[in-house]
Amino acid sequence: MDKAFDIIVFGATGFTGRLVAEYLHNTYGANRGVAWAMAGRSQEKLTQVRDALGIGPALPLLVADANDAQALAQLVRVHGRVKVMKGGFSGGTAASLLATLETAGRDPALVRTLADPFALTPGFRGPKQPDDNTAAFDELAQSWTGPFVMAPINTKNVHRTHALRGHPWGVDFVYSERMLTGGGEGGEKRARALARNTRVQNALLAFAPTRALIRRFALPQPGQGPTKEQREKGRYEVLFIGQTADGRTLRASVKGDRDPGYGSTCKLITETALCLARETGQDMAPGGVWTPGAAMGLTLVRRLQERAGLSFQIVDEPLKP
Known part of the structure; x- marks a missing residue:
């Protein structure tokens, strides 16, 4: 297989991995501009999850064990620009x-x-x-x-x-x-x-x-976690307060429209991976171990606001010199 994927959902049979696959399918489908695949240790379980989510057989399933370095290296080598994701709090x-x-x-x-x-x-x-x-x-x-x-x-x-x-x-x-x-x-x-x-x-x-x-x-x-109703009814808000050495302050609010552990996380993981694959050049993140904020900055903020149900807002006047 010589096709390069934008995203490989590695660990797709786990609770959060399954939610990510479901979000990708519902938002981008199998052939609507995003090339993606599901990966895990068991072909049988991957097939079961794909079928349970109503995803057609055209979606590629890749088998690899996280403990098998050679298999993971082959996965990356074969498919080129791979963005690997796994896990959440479940x-x-x-x-x-x-x-x-x-x-x-x-x-x-x-x-x-x-x-x-x-x-x-x-x-x-x-x-x-x-x-x-x-x-x-x-x-x-x-x-x-x-x-x-x-x-x-x-x-x-x-x-x-x-x-x-x-x-x-x-x-x-x-x-x-x-x-x-x-x-x-x-x-x-x-x-x-x-x-x-x-x-x-x-x-x-x-x-x-x-x-x-x-x-x-x-x-x-x-494999266990909260129900769909619990995930969709969840909300969160984080208030950031910054203070300079001379006492000036600035407040910013970040809000999410789903449960932070799962409902929002699956959207954040997916859109962050797509931002990295499609909107982040080598000049922004040339290699190594990066955090999303350091690698993608405001490019990621804009994408999360547009696509992932997040809002970022300054809640008082900017700092003045």
């Missing part, structure tokens, strides 16, 4: 999380890496970053805040994006990501409860016997 991701925790229990160096906000910026260390594991009142947001579950991952990627773009906000840049819980006594109570629950959850996950019970009885299994 049963499979929960299993990956538990596997990471188990490995960390045996390797203290990994624990330090997971706790390091600059783990993805080798050769650069910025200033001390805020402790986002506590309850605290945010003066800029005028709200109590507590720990946000995705902050340990997101903060590392923000710092990598900043480093890849040459530190446009300065080498003394500080980034914090937290959940707003509201003002007053009620907001404080919710923030402290959130921080307390986070500590308990982390302690339970760090202890092998309770981790095993959580895996068996509490977490979704690989």
